[in-house]
Amino acid sequence: MSHIIGIDLGGSKIALGLVSPRDEISARRRIDTESEAGLESVVERIAIEVDALRATLRPEQKLEAVGIGAPGPVDCVSGDLLTLVNLPGISNTPFRRALQERLALPVALDHDAKVAALGEFHYGAGRERESMIYIVMGAGVGAAIIYQGQLIYGESNSAGESGHMTVDPKGHPCHCGSRGCLETYTSGPALAKHYAAATGDKVSGAAVTERALAGDETARALLGKAGCALGIAIASLAMTLNIELFVIGGSVANAGDLLLEAARASLKQYAFKAVSARVKVAASEMGEDAPILGAAWLARDRLIGGF
């Protein structure tokens, strides 16, 4: 009976889950990332948690592999991390190889948006569909495209950088050097920045969402704008790719219909009626479990020969 550990490597936290052959998370661990301590330290601390999870298995149960989702560009063939804005301490390191050597277990690694999309596609909002676009809105904004059951990587592995689609050429400057990117309206830090500019109140993006849900007018207007920008991006993607399910995850998606209704309205405005009428914009069903189950699925698919 093969068990897999799925890992969500985040900018501030690392979440680990032991996934059973029935795709249930039977045990969990959570630690701070502390990436500034460097590759060896992060790998060592992950290994301690992997050993703790392995210790919960019965003697006849076997830990077979580890899957991991990393925030930002990765070389999905070598498993090297490229330049990660949120994790400078372990940027440009052979992360997968180092973890694999330390654990003496096969490790699969991919971009976190793709990994979470796999979780949502196989176990959540996409489980009865063949194609889906997953958009994650948290510290940054990214997307993953699944077409007829397969993740799309593009010709040089950059498919899904939809957080940097321009939705308004005259919009806010973006840290990528462009202007009016989707991310400048919809990430947690963007919401926090716009809220501080409007009210003088410096709070987190999560707090802006909470305030919007509690009725704060400024916060509601910002989430409405975020939804509008999201709808423009969905309209372009749906018109280009003719994919009809969009699943929205990440902490900003906790705003629920406040965000999604605005997105649906702007989708209607910017896409052909025949296209928008068939597009479903849904909230993530798996939440924080999506990256853990998706990472386990990735490991099973890539390393153990699938299902």
Ligand SMILES: [Zn+2]
């Ligand atoms: Zn940008």
